Amino acid sequence: MNWNEVLRLPTTLLVILTGVVLLLALVQLLAARQHVRQRRHIAAAGHSLLLVVFLLLAAFLGGIAMSLRGYRFLGEEAPVAQIDARILSPQRWALTVTWPDGATRKMMLAGDDFQVDAIVLKWKLPAMLAGLPPLYRLDRISGRYDDASQETTSPRTVIDFSQAGADDLFDLKKQMPRWFPEVDTVFGSAAFLPLVDGGRYSVSLMRTGALVARPDDATAQRMGQPFGG
Template identity: 55%
Template structure:
């Protein structure tokens, strides 16, 4: 059970407890009315205090429950791209790109690491909490050298990726800014990871609009070895 599953459990429990507390509040509210009808103001006052306490507990439990649900929602991710790497020669790589829709593409890359950049449309908080994912357009894949001096002089590889993505949000936002209500901002997001032979990587997009890159378990172990295994 991962930590996102653990977050889901207390969230549900808190919301269930909030519902129980709300039901108790309504029962006490009915009891207050009944005591007043029976001419028992002191008893009605006591029940009224219980109503206030129970309603306060309801608000606290509901707020905590929705807070955890929102936190879990913000950490949810949608897959963007998978990358398989094979070395051809020192600092020369053949990458196979896999998109979620099943499309694939092979590209040659120079450098010690790969970098993926995307243009992301981020929603305002109310739209995000309505579980509307951010829109993105993959922009480019490029090679990256570990040595900054070599980066300035060595041949660089830049591959356009804008043929894949959920929507060309930049052009739509620029040409028709009033057509997309609830937009917070449009910005660039990028990630990079070191390359190893036979490495496998996944790129995903968080609901906050940030790209996240991860190697699989075997690739992670190889990256921890001297010189990438």
């Protein structure tokens, strides 16, 4: 079931209802003005009361519509990278990273898992509900060992993707926070998965700013076997 489609339907209906209620409010406003000109104060007061009711109802329906729209957006994901893995020797891997624009980069990695780290800039709730997506910068891809003690003794691999400069947006947020009033926070997000020979993984960014890594179906089946085999 596609929950984005399920949420989109009531959102559209609520927007239409909000428009209808606003039209009714406009009718009450025009009627109230007409009665005021005719010095029918009781009738004018009645239409004014209905005007307030319709405006409150429109605000309520519009608020629900925006909330549903926001939740639909929060569930959407933007592709970050595709990773293809090939084993060279136990705990040694050749990775090919493909970006959404088709560019690729090959690298060697040591460990049992790959880990992708990104720096994410998240907007405040009004801007986020309006549809403004979080910004991200891929920071690094590193190898990760299943045995924590092995992390201190075995070779570690870190591929740096950071290209921050003096005018980097994330650094400017830290240096001049007042210049970015709609920025909620800047934080790190990471995702990792076990490496298997011939594995293919997709990495995406959710509207919440969380990185998500997923294997394809064939890779998920191989992950049920001993890693590295």
